[in-house]
Each structure stands twice: as structure tokens, then as C-alpha cells.
Amino acid sequence: MKIQDTLSNIEQELDISKNVKIYLCGVTVYDESHIGHARTIIVFDVLRKHLENKGIGIELIQNFTDVDDKIINRAQTENSTAEEISTKYIENYFKDFDGLNVKRATNYPKATEHIDDIIKFIEKLIEKGIAYTSKNGVYFSVSKFPSYGKLSKKKIDELQSGSRIAVDEQKKDPLDFAVWKFSDIEPTWDSPWGKGRPGWHIECSAMSIKYLGENFDIHGGGRDLIFPHHENEIAQSESCTGSQFAKIWMHVGMVTIKGEKMSKSIGNVKSIKHVTENWGPNIIRLFCLSGHYSKPIDYSEEMLKENLTKWRQVETCHYELIHASDENNEEINELITKLGMEFDTALDSDFNTHLALSAFFQLVKETNRLAAEEKLGKANSDSIKIELKRMLEILGLKIPEITESEKEEINELIKNRETYRKEKQFEKADGIRDKLNEMNVELIDHKGKTIWMRKEKIKAEK
Secondary structure (H helix, E strand, C coil): CEEEECCCCEEEECCCCCCEEEEECCCECCCCCEHHHHHHHHHHHHHHHHHHHCCCCEEEEECEECCCHHHHHHHHHCCCCHHHHHHHHHHHHHHHHHHCCCCCCCECCEHHHCHHHHHHHHHHHHHCCCEEECCCEEEECHHHCCCCCCCCCCCHHHHHHCCCCCCCCCCCCCCCEEEEEECCCCCCECCCCCCEEECHHHHHHHHHHHHHCCCCCEEEEEHHHHHHHHHHHHHHHHHHHCCCCCCEEEEECCEEECCEECCCCCCCCCEHHHHHHHHHHHHHHHHHHCCCCCCCEEECHHHHHHHHHHHHHHHHHHHHHHHCCECCCCCHHHHHHHHHHHHHHHHHECCCHHHHHHHHHHHHHHHHHHHHCCCCEHHHHHHHHHHHHHHHHHHCCCCCCCCHHHHHHHHHHHHHHHHHHHCCCHHHHHHHHHHHHHCCEEEEEECCEEEEEECCCCHHHC
């Protein structure tokens, strides 16, 4: 499997001969998670599920930044504490992402639980003369790391000449960044240099190395984190350990709205709670996987509607397979194998979910075509079910389950409808169809039989 590495700018081979170790930069928990967060986390969720489908063990670490100026400011505004704010939004995070069928990470370390690790990390940087203490805190000396800028392809002299970094006369260089900030505003911790809290970048260096070692397989996050966050992580980590940090840097493109970055000041932020309530998890996942992960995608109602139409085809396919009873088509097994290989090859080739979805929907389309032509046999159905289930699991898509009592009720209603139709009591038959529609059950007429499917309720469809 090959993945485009942001650092080298070439596709790098992922070593899958052993467990794969991934560090994913999580969210700063001061507000609701939004569709941009969802895209990054869903991309890595599918990457993980694809590798696990190959039988590869995955160690996925995803942090929570639970100490930050934004959290502290929010706490002050709401007359609360930073801990109360972060706890609230961590709980909301899990509600959101469990609802999106995202498999939980191996571990979710929090910055506040790793202060000792962070302090030890900073001590090493000071011992090496790469970090220094000033009046306002402890700073990393960018000039001591000559390859600074290698991830973002920015040159130190260009950064200095165009620097917009807040002026701090205590810093030796405008580009130097804080690894420890002195402060009396809670939360604070004691350190060898003074009371305060860690800088943003240092937490990810300390926690990724603690859990995954000095040289792990993939470091991921949104493209907006390349500079300064990931650039600073590389500088700190490689200065501290003297060895390469992550083998592959994998960055996910942003979600824009009408071509603009989501921003609270513009008022165009779409929370996960909002989009899930309106569109459901499957449509959101299809949207997030619809383009190449590294490119931006634009959020629009039209694109969500397109994915809803495709999802309805998947539901039809699912129920056609359940009710299959016609003559078998011998050529279908070759097609299943071919589309399965295309699906896997797409994901193995720089994780091209767009092409993988094309193979998935081709399988759905061919299944529905065979069913419409009365050529979908039981053996065909059993073969397709296996491959369709595998693809659905990797993509993290779920057909809502129906209980046995619900099935019995639906079957009884359909049986009664057929009786009324035979007796030419069409008004009563139509009444049953209306009741089935209210239950989101749709009837599909075939030659000599009528099958049913239950559609997922989508609020935005009304």
C-alpha cells in the first residue's frame, strides 16, 4: 500500500508486515465538532478498517487538546472552568463520532493527563540547548533546527521576512515558539521553570512518542495543521530524539462552503450534530469520502442529495439480495471478484476512496439490474452479500437493522394488501400502502412477486 507523504512529496510504501502505528491529531475541545473534523476522522477510520480487513493490527492514537487559550476563554465567558468545558465537549465528541459509526481509537490521551511527560520532553530540549527560558515562558529555538520548514516547504529566511507572529521581545527570534507558557490563569501546573501550562505543539510530540515510539508509521491530520503545528512537532521531536519522527505524513483536505473556509465570524460552520440530524451518518460518510482525501471538498445540499440518491440504491440492493429467488447468473462471480479487486486497489493506491466508491456502486448497480431483469438467483445473492458486506464494513456504512417483530408487522400488512387487491378493495389496499409509506417501507413489484425495503429516515428529504 502506498500513501502520498507530505514531507517527501512522493508516494511512500506503508510497511504492513507488522502492526501499523498511527497518530492522528484530534480536536481542541472548546466547541462542537464540525463537518471538517468529521472528514479527517472518517478518512482515517476507513484507512484503519481497510488495513484491519487485510488482517493488519492497528494502533491508533488520537489526542484531545484539553488545555488551550480557546478553552480558557470559553470557560471565562461561560463562568465555568476549563475542565468543565473540555469534559462537556469530549462527551459531545463521542456522541457525534459514535453516531457516525467511527471505531474508537486505541487510546485518546489528553494533554492535561501528560504534563509530566511534557515537562520531561522540554527538559531534554533545554539540556540540548535547543530550548531556552525567557520572561514569558520556555521557547523552542527554530534556528537550532536547520531543516525547519521542510514539511510546509517554507524557508526560514522567508518566514522571518514575512513574519506576522506576535511580537515578544523576550524571544531570541520571531519564529521561536512556546513549549511552556508562564501563567497564573487556571489551569496551571508547577514546572522547573515556573508555573504555567504547555504550548499547543509540545503535547502531540510528547504523547505520540510515549505511545507509539520515536519513529512510527503515519502522522495524520487536516491540511490546515501542516504549518505551524506539524512543522513544529517535527522540529521538537527530531531535536529531542535525534531521529526521524513519523515515516509518512498524511493530510486531509479541508471542507469548504461555497469555496470559503468554515468560520464562526462568517457563520458558515456546520456542526456534526446538525448535519447528522438532517442527513444521517451514511450520507455524511459518503460525502466525506467522495473526493480524494488530500483535496478540498465543498459542502452543499446538492452534493448531499446526490449521495442520498446513491444510498437509496444501496438500500434497494440490500433488500433485493434478501429476497432473491430467481435463476442464477453464472457471470456474476467474475464481476464480484473484479470489483472487489478494483475496490482494494483503489484504497491501496494513495487511498483513493473516490475510485473505491465507484467499484462499490458498480456492484450495487449490477445487483439491482439483475434483480430488475429477474436474473438474481439465491447463489448469486449469497456471493454478492459477502462482498457487499465487506465493502460496507470498510466504508463504515450501515443499513439500519429491523427487528423480527417489525418484519412480521410489515409482512402481515403486505399480505393483507395483496388480499384486498385480489378482492378489488383498492381503497383498503391503498390505505395499507400509505401506512407502509409512513413506516418508510417501499414496495418493489417484480413479475409474480412484490418485495419490500425499508428506507432510512432522512429528515432533510422531507
